[in-house]
Amino acid sequence: MCGVGLREIKKQQTRTAIADAALPLFLEYGFDRVTVAEVARHAGVSTNTVFNYFPVKEDLFFDRGADAEEHLAAVVRDRAPGACPVEAVCEDLLSGLRENHPMLGLQPGATAFWQVILDSPALLAREREIGERAEAALTAALTGHPPHTADAPGHCAPPPPALLAGAVAGMHRAALRELRQRIMAGEAPEEARDAVISAVVQGFDLICRGLHPTAEPR
Amino acid sequence: MCGVGLREIKKQQTRTAIADAALPLFLEYGFDRVTVAEVARHAGVSTNTVFNYFPVKEDLFFDRGADAEEHLAAVVRDRAPGACPVEAVCEDLLSGLRENHPMLGLQPGATAFWQVILDSPALLAREREIGERAEAALTAALTGHPPHTADAPGHCAPPPPALLAGAVAGMHRAALRELRQRIMAGEAPEEARDAVISAVVQGFDLICRGLHPTAEPR
DNA sequence: TAGTGTCACCACAAATTTGGAGTGACACCA
DNA sequence: TGGTGTCACTCCAAATTTGTGGTGACACTA
Numbered sequence: 001m002c003g004v005g006l007r008e009i010k011k012q013q014t015r016t017a018i019a020d021a022a023l024p025l026f027l028e029y030g031f032d033r034v035t036v037a038e039v040a041r042h043a044g045v046s047t048n049t050v051f052n053y054f055p056v057k058e059d060l061f062f063d064r065g066a067d068a069e070e071h072l073a074a075v076v077r078d079r080a081p082g083a084c085p086v087e088a089v090c091e092d093l094l095s096g097l098r099e100n101h102p103m104l105g106l107q108p109g110a111t112a113f114w115q116v117i118l119d120s121p122a123l124l125a126r127e128r129e130i131g132e133r134a135e136a137a138l139t140a141a142l143t144g145h146p147p148h149t150a151d152a153p154g155h156c157a158p159p160p161p162a163l164l165a166g167a168v169a170g171m172h173r174a175a176l177r178e179l180r181q182r183i184m185a186g187e188a189p190e191e192a193r194d195a196v197i198s199a200v201v202q203g204f205d206l207i208c209r210g211l212h213p214t215a216e217p218r
Numbered sequence: 219m220c221g222v223g224l225r226e227i228k229k230q231q232t233r234t235a236i237a238d239a240a241l242p243l244f245l246e247y248g249f250d251r252v253t254v255a256e257v258a259r260h261a262g263v264s265t266n267t268v269f270n271y272f273p274v275k276e277d278l279f280f281d282r283g284a285d286a287e288e289h290l291a292a293v294v295r296d297r298a299p300g301a302c303p304v305e306a307v308c309e310d311l312l313s314g315l316r317e318n319h320p321m322l323g324l325q326p327g328a329t330a331f332w333q334v335i336l337d338s339p340a341l342l343a344r345e346r347e348i349g350e351r352a353e354a355a356l357t358a359a360l361t362g363h364p365p366h367t368a369d370a371p372g373h374c375a376p377p378p379p380a381l382l383a384g385a386v387a388g389m390h391r392a393a394l395r396e397l398r399q400r401i402m403a404g405e406a407p408e409e410a411r412d413a414v415i416s417a418v419v420q421g422f423d424l425i426c427r428g429l430h431p432t433a434e435p436r
Numbered sequence: 437t438a439g440t441g442t443c444a445c446c447a448c449a450a451a452t453t454t455g456g457a458g459t460g461a462c463a464c465c466a
Numbered sequence: 467t468g469g470t471g472t473c474a475c476t477c478c479a480a481a482t483t484t485g486t487g488g489t490g491a492c493a494c495t496a
Contacts, residue, residue: 006264007451007484014453035473046224046454051475225454225481232483253443264484269445 015053018043022060027112031061031120058126061116065126068103069133072169073141085147089168090204093175097197104176106189114180135169164207171203233271236261237281244279245330249338254278276344279334283344286321287351290387291359303365307386308422311393315415322394324407332398353387382425389421 021043025034036057040047054060062068072089079088100106105114117123142161158164175196182192239261243252254275258265272278280286290307297306318324323332335341360379376382393414400410 005485006262009262010483011452036475037473044224044227047474048455048476049453052453055475057474223455228453229482254445255443265445266485267483270483273445275444 014045014049018045018050018053019060019063023063026061026116027109031057031116031123036060058122061123062126062130064103065130069130070137071103072134072172073137076138076141077145079145084208085142085145086164086168086204086207089172090200090208093172093200093204094197097179097193097200100193105180105183106193111184114184131169131173135165138169139165167207168204171200171207175200175203232263232267236263236268236271237278240278241281244334245327249275249279249334249341276340279341280344280348282321283348287348288355289321290352290390291355294356294359295363297363302426303360303363304382304386304422304425307390308418308426311390311418311422312415315397315411315418318411323398323401324411329402332402349387349391353383356387357383385425386422389418389425393418393421 018039022034022039025039025042036050037047039060040050043050050060054063059065075088075092076085079085095101096104097106117127139162142165146161147158147164159167178199179192179196182195183189187195236257240252240257243257243260254268255265257278258268261268268278272281277283293306293310294303297303313319314322315324335345357380360383364379365376365382377385396417397410397414400413401407405413
């Protein structure tokens with residue numbers, strides 16, 4: 001129960017062993033051409049054990065999907081007190097882009113990763129599902145930590161959390177998709193990144209200005 | 219049941235992981251100052267699992283004890299048809315010495331290994347037990363594959379297997395003990411080895427000449 | 437001499453992993 | 467249209483490993 005027992009450690013080791021065995025196989029052969037049994041064999045584990053840890057095959061690929069689902073919500077919940085949630089998401093995305101965060105796929109090899117997704121309908125569907133859940137989590141986070149809208153001139157009522165979340169998450173997804181498309185089209189990563197950065201600044205600024213009419217455009 | 223299943227592989231891995239973790243600890247701290255729990259911790263395994271594989275603590279040190287117990291018997295059983303069993307044992311020992319076989323302790327670091335044994339009454343007792351069982355196995359092997367004693371002039375009836383085994387195994391043990399003592403006394407390994415080699419040649423020749431009066435002394 | 441601590445080792449329940457025998461969906465093929 | 471095969475996934479029994487609480491031997495100490 002304390003999470004530090006030998007049993008917990010072994011479970012974590014088994015899980016990462018499976019995930020670490022799975023990714024190279026997917027990258028090399030494609031998601032649909034790799035069977036769960038092969039993953040199990042490479043991980044030195046039985047097929048049943050794979051299913052113990054990853055209820056569906058897609059989870060083997062989106063191992064950190066659960067984290068991604070919670071990421072936006074966490075950013076909003078953990079933002080500085082009084083800060084605008086939209087700006088928090090924006091800043092998080094920008095810093096991720098500037099620091100070449102692995103999750104965003106600016107590392108070499110990300111292209112292969114993306115190609116696996118594009119080649120597999122199952123993974124594409126799963127990705128959408130993850131995005132949807134991330135949005136739902138963001139909605140919940142916004143409900144609990146709504147934006148602070150000062151009573152300033154030009155102020156209008158903020159949208160309900162679900163809509164705001166829809167806009168924010170939608171813009172977030174679009175930014176990452178744009179980045180992906182540019183890089184896979186052969187554009188230089190830095191160039192693509194900079195283009196997306198300015199696009200993100202502009203896009204989120206749009207929402208922010210609607211929320212805080214007095215804020216200066218950046 | 220076939221011994222190639224995943225389960226068997228894992229068991230073997232666990233066993234060697236434990237043994238491999240145990241030896242360095244014993245070499246560094248001495249047998250009696252290392253607890254089974256510490257071995258388990260270094261092997262990343264629970265204490266109970268250690269006892270699953272090594273019924274008594276001494277087995278952790280003499281991991282290959284079972285092999286050693288069978289070695290002499292195997293040499294006798296597998297000798298060339300018609301060959302003298304004593305000579306087979308002698309040749310095996312000599313070739314082991316000449317090739318610096320690890321079991322004989324001619325490798326650097328063997329001194330530390332021996333010192334651990336000498337420092338631990340439990341290990342000394344265990345070593346004797348192993349020697350005794352090896353002798354019993356040799357007796358059995360000799361019973362099934364007795365020496366071929368030609369009806370030559372000067373021929374006398376061969377001793378019962380148990381006695382022959384006692385002599386052979388006893389000489390074998392003495393040779394290794396001699397080697398050990400010389401090296402631990404600081405003698406150069408090559409020097410000690412050569413001395414023991416000639417001693418072995420002489421010693422086994424003695425028995426062989428009793429068995430085969432017509433054989434030429436070497 | 438009784439108390440205390442350490443350690444080898446045991447016993448048993450709970451958790452994890454494996455093996456094996458399925459089922460259902462789907463593709464391929466005659 | 468009806469096999470046939472593959473593969474994701476399920477269910478269950480058995481094997482393995484771990485957690486926990488012992489016991490008894492032995493050394494040390496007050």
